[in-house]
Amino acid sequence: MKPAVCLFTDSTAPSGVGEHILTLADELQESFTLSLVCPPSPSGSRLLERAHALGVRTAEIHVGRPDSEAELVAFLSDVRVELFHCHAGVMIEGYAGVRAARQAGVPAVVRTEHLAEPSAVFPTDELPDLLHSPYHHPDRRLSDAEVAELVTVLQREYLDVVELVDRVICVSEGVRDSFLEVGVEQAKLRVVRNGIRPSRGGVSAENARGRLHLPPERRIVLSVGRMVELKGHRFILGAVDKVVRSRPEAVFLWVGTGPLETELREGVRMMGLDEWVWFAGERSDVPDLMAAADVFLLASTVEGLPLVVLEAMAAARPVVATRVPGTSEVVIDDVTGRLVERGRLDGTGDTDALAAAILEPLEDRKLASAWGSAGRARVQREFSSERMARQTAEVYVELLR
Structure with a gap:
């Protein structure tokens, strides 16, 4: 009998994490009996539907509600789960x-x-900007002392949870190094870099451009990601x-939505x-937009190992x-592109270097x-889904x- 594994996320917007889980499920289901739990939300429901189509048992459980942990406990017991695999988009x-x-x-x-x-x-002087956001303390900027205290509390809570975990998989060496720095035992950590499935093809670049009603002389600089501080818009x-x-x-084509959209549109x-x-808003045809693009641009202030960059390179x-x-x-x-120093969360930074980097492939x-x-x-x-699944297994x- 195949071991029972439950894949889990409590994100209500499981975008890249959701794609990772689906890829993993598709690759692992021959060796494991899989289930997937995530909370109800528009993107969560789509994730569950796609998992169900793969033959994965699914459950919609919002663990943030009262008594929801008991509901999850009952599900895990009923399925007789032998390994629980939690995916965290943020710590x-x-x-x-x-x-x-x-x-x-x-x-x-x-x-x-x-x-x-x-x-x-992030450097210490940038942490107040990170916490003064729609997700944390939107009404006021915390003092340096408050930030230091909050970081200490958050790290302590995290380490308490990690005590309950047998292994922590990190999607890149950089992620591993960051969690080593906050105190996770090295013996618990494993690096399994993200991977993607081979492209199944799509429309031609000409057809994709036609859908956008772009004349052939326009050059597309494509960015895909939620409009949040961390993505660098x-x-x-x-x-x-x-x-x-x-x-x-x-022309800069921005795919995605988020709490910064109004501010960015006004800017x-x-x-x-x-x-x-x-x-461009939320799109289901990102592979086609990749085909149409001349350059892919990602200006994040922090990442794990971005699937969207792998997808752009695969295209x-x-x-x-x-x-x-x-x-x-x-x-x-x-060799595969150009790297520049990141900007700060408020958007300041060496925009001349960023512009020069974008112009290189546009002009040559x-x-x-x-x-x-x-x-x-x-x-x-180096970044196949088969390799990622094998190392996870x-x-x-x-x-x-």
Whole structure:
């Protein structure tokens, strides 16, 4: 009989984490009996539907509600789960799930960290900006003393939860290093880099551009990600004017939504850049947009190991990105793209360097093609979903012996 494994996320917006879970489920279901639990939300429901189509048993449980841990405990007991695998998009996710798994007597608990631990990555003077956000303390900026106290409390709570976990999988070496810094035992940590499935093909670049009603002379700089501080849209906006002054045929296509969207739209309008920055919203045709793009741009302030960069490289797109944990393990500077220093959360930073990096592949098609070809070969060689699943299964087997 195949061991029973429950995949779990308590995120109500499981975008990249959700794709990772689905890929893992598809690869592992021949060796394990899989279930998936996530809370009710529009994106959560879509995740469950897609998992069900793969043959995975699913349950919609919101562990933030009263008595929800008991509901999860009952589900895990009923399914007789032998290994509980919690996926955390940010450090503070998944605590209730881990506790429920232990309460249900699940023999093995694994936790995957999909993002570097922020307090180990950001300088101290930037942490107040990180916490003064729609997710944490939107009404006021915390003092340095309050930030230090909060970071200490959050790290202590995290380490208490990790005491209940047998292994912590990190999606990149940078993520692992950040959690080592906050006190996780090295013996518990394993690095399993993200991987993606081979592209199944799609529409041609010409057809994709036609859907966007773009004339052939326009050059697309594509960014995909939620509009939150960590994704660096403010930093990109500071470089747009510099790019379009040199290359007015460029258009920045932003896919995604989020709490910063209103602010970003107003910034674009105030700067007179409506012609050059397009807000595409949520899209289900991102692979087609990759085919249409001339450059892929990701300006995050922190990452884990971004799937969207792997997807861009697999589509042979040159990548311009910030030098942050995870991303810098995928993009090789001047081989598969260009890396620049990240901006700050408020959008300040070396926007001249960012603009120059974007202009390189826009102005040199031969260079863009070389970067794209090298990127595709690198993903095929080192970032396959089969390799990711095999290494994850090795962690499972180690604990299930």
